[in-house]
Structure formats: structure tokens, C-alpha cells
Amino acid sequence: MSWDAPRVRNSLDAPVANESPYAVIATTAPYSRADAVKLIRPRSWPRDAVRKYFRCQARREYEAAQQLAAWGIPSIPVHGWGVALAPRARYESMLLMTYQPGCQNARRYLEAQPDSVTQWRLLEAIAADVAAIYARGYHHNDCHLGNVLVDGTGNRTWIDNELRLIRNVKQLAHRFEQTLILLDRSLKQAVPAAMKQAFQARCRELLRQTQTGSR
Ligand SMILES: Nc1ncnc2c1ncn2[C@@H]1O[C@H](COP(=O)(O)OP(=O)(O)OP(=O)(O)O)[C@@H](O)[C@H]1O
Ligand SMILES: [Mg+2]
Missing domain, CATH: 3.30.200.20 (Phosphorylase Kinase; domain 1)
Known part of the structure; x- marks a missing residue:
């Protein structure tokens, strides 16, 4: 080729x-x-x-x-x-x-989606994915909503992935916080500010739960 x-x-x-x-x-x-x-x-x-x-x-x-x-x-x-x-x-x-035809990225999907229940369902699923990655000790190098494809039925697919194992716990926590900032920025004004805050809180909560559960 x-x-x-x-x-x-x-x-x-x-x-x-x-x-x-x-x-x-x-x-x-x-x-x-x-x-x-x-x-x-x-x-x-x-x-x-x-x-x-x-x-x-x-x-x-x-x-x-x-x-x-x-x-x-x-x-x-x-x-x-x-x-x-x-x-x-x-x-x-x-x-x-x-190739996944008929998809848009998660931010555009959320922008076009008037129903807050559907918006939150997607954000909660993304929060669970993010928590699952960091709970395993990995950092996702490009973790933003432009790298989540969403189809017409609201199913998500992560693209453009890169993972890095971070052994130092403090460094991993720092990377997680950076990822939350990147996710927040990539959301822009797609959902109300309160939902953006709830999304961050949900990521943190799920990470805590997953870490406790895996001990
Ligand atoms: N498998 C796929 N199926 C459908 N669309 C795709 C697929 N892979 C990529 N795309 C589309 O191409 C865009 C760019 O892809 P990707 O994120 O992999 O490249 P990139 O150069 O890293 O882009 P960016 O720097 O903008 O993140 C995606 O936002 C998506 O719209
Ligand atoms: Mg990309």
C-alpha cells in the first residue's frame, strides 16, 4: 500500500x-x-x-x-x-x-441531544470507562470527547487510543486530574455547567469505588 x-x-x-x-x-x-x-x-x-x-x-x-x-x-x-x-x-x-459510518463525536452528539437523560447516560458510561482505565494504573494519552464516536443509538466507541502504565501512584493521580480537565474542555458548552460538574464528580466517585472494589 x-x-x-x-x-x-x-x-x-x-x-x-x-x-x-x-x-x-x-x-x-x-x-x-x-x-x-x-x-x-x-x-x-x-x-x-x-x-x-x-x-x-x-x-x-x-x-x-x-x-x-x-x-x-x-x-x-x-x-x-x-x-x-x-x-x-x-x-x-x-x-x-x-470504519464506523454514521457516527459523530461525543461532544457533537451531546450538543445535538436535547434530552438530558440521554446526555447523562452517555456521560456516565464515559465516566465508567475513564475510571476503569485509571483504576488499572493506566493513563490515556488523548482522553477527550473528540475521540469517542457515538452512533445513532447512543452507543460509544473509543478511537485514537494510547495507554501508558504509570506505576507511581501520585503521578497517576496527577494524570487523572489532567484528564478530567481535558474531558471538561472537550465538552465545551455541550451540556449545562451543572452536568459538567456532575460528570467530573462521577469520574472521581467511580474511580474510588473501582479502586476499593479491586483491593
Ligand atoms: N474508525 C473510524 N470510523 C469512523 N470515523 C473515524 C474512525 N477513525 C477516525 N474517524 C474520524 O476521523 C477523525 C480523526 O481521527 P483520529 O482522532 O483517529 O485522528 P487524529 O489525527 O488523532 O485526530 P485529532 O488530532 O483531531 O484527534 C475522528 O474524529 C473521526 O471523526
Ligand atoms: Mg483524535
């Missing part, structure tokens, strides 16, 4: 579903309607150019998605990853995954 997005489009007839500064998501239809490839650009030079030979971003995402699924957290089904061996390749790596 080519590493170059336009050539992916030409050789595979793969339409680009999303393009952001660091990634191109192309669906590999018509060969497989369900699947997508994420072509990942290096974010920082020379860090990523070196790190990719050990654990490229696609591999980190692949492993995290599998780990989340093993914990029962709904995450995008992943099928494989690849790395570009050339040091200055435009795309450092690629992730093969299932």
Missing part, C-alpha cells in the same frame, strides 16, 4: 473520510466496506522518527484498542499496523481498523 494519501485514493479508490493535521482516515471501500486505514504523520522531529522503529503510533493505538476491548471498554476494532521504514517518510505508520 502506498504511503501517500492521493495515491491511496488513486490506487485503491479509497475516499478520504477525514483529514486532520496529523492523520488521514481513508475508507478502503469498495474492497471492504467496513474497513479504514489511518495514515499517521510524525508529530515531532526527531522524536517520532526514532521512536517509530520501536513503537510507532499505529502500534501504540493498535495495542491500546486491544487492551481496552479486553477490559470490556468499547473501542474501535483494529486489524493491523505498519510502519514506514524510511526515516523521513511523510507518514510514519498506518493503522488498519473498522
